[in-house]
Amino acid sequence: MITVKGVSKSFGKHTVLSDIDLEVPESQTYALIGPSGAGKSTLIRTLNALEGIDDGEITVDGVPVHGKRTDLNDLRSRIGFVFQSFNLYPHLTARQNVSLAPRKVRGRSRAEADERSAELLSSLGLGDKLDAYPGQLSGGQQQRVAIARSLAMDPTVMLFDEPTSALDPEMIKEVLDAIRRLADTGMTxxxxxxxxxxxxxxxxxxxxxxDGRIVEVAPPDQFFTAPGSDRARDFLGKVLNH
Structure with missing residues (x-):
């Protein structure tokens, strides 16, 4: 579903991605982890061309993301992206935030978009918050609205850039549970x-x-019990014993 080949990216003289190769099969969930400054957020932002690349190529669902003839608006409508900050419209209700893009981009009727929005929000435990404004919602609830907003476009791929980093600890679980349920549906x-x-x-x-490179890719049990590199062992020693 996602193929990254030989991708490099620099900001000025600072190399943030160096010769990245990665394949994400359909219906799989991949976690990008590593120390701050590793290039994780830059890499995920290149997958829908929020960041450009200097070398290499990226394809998502067969479409060359950085191709000169690629319709980026069409591509991005099929790639859901959930940011650290929720980026909701404060003057719109939860349901209106979710239904806006399907109406404006997909041309769906208000009734159809509203019905789908209500379904998505209810599936994320927000059935009683359809008419609430962002300012009336907790951080965890706002992030779940943001997830519903991405799902409303019926994406083939979902990308999450540290979706819980702006949340209080007690709100992290509800967002992770929502992503967990999404993984169970087979979303890439x-x-x-x-x-x-x-x-x-x-x-x-x-x-x-x-350091801007992929050091290793492994199944979770293997990675967390027997990482294949000194760099990963050092990282895990710090974060797991923190």
Whole structure:
């Protein structure tokens, strides 16, 4: 579903991605983990061209993401992206936030979009918050609205860039549970996360990055019990014993 070949990216003289190769099969959930500054967020942002690349190529569902003839608006409508910050419209209710893009981009009727929005929000435990405004919702609830907003476009891939990093600890679980249920549906997902327990329990593979490179890709049990590199062992020693 996602193929990354020989991708490099620099900001000025600073190399943030160096010769990245990665394949994410359909219906798999991959966790991107590693120390700060490893290039995780930059990599996930290249997957829908929020960041450009200097070399290499990326395809998502057969479409060359950075191809000169690629319709980025069409591509992005099929790639859900959930940010650290919720980016909801404060003057719209939860249901209106979710139904806006299907109406404007997909041309769906208000009734159809509203019905689908209510279904999605209810599936994420927000059936009683349809008419609430973002300012009336907790951080965890706002992030679940943001997830519903992405799902409303019927994406083939979902990308998450540290979706719980802006949340209070007690709100993290409700967002991770929502992503866990999404994984159970067979959605193809790539998640930048610092939640090691979640990565181990839910993800099909762990991609460990450091210094702009992918150091290793392994099934979670293998990675967390017997990492194949000194760099990963050092990282796990710090984060698991923290």
């Amino acid at each position: 997902m790539v998640i930048v996360t610092h939640e090691m327990g979640f990565a181990r329990e839910v993800c099909d593979a762990v991609v460990f990055m450091a």
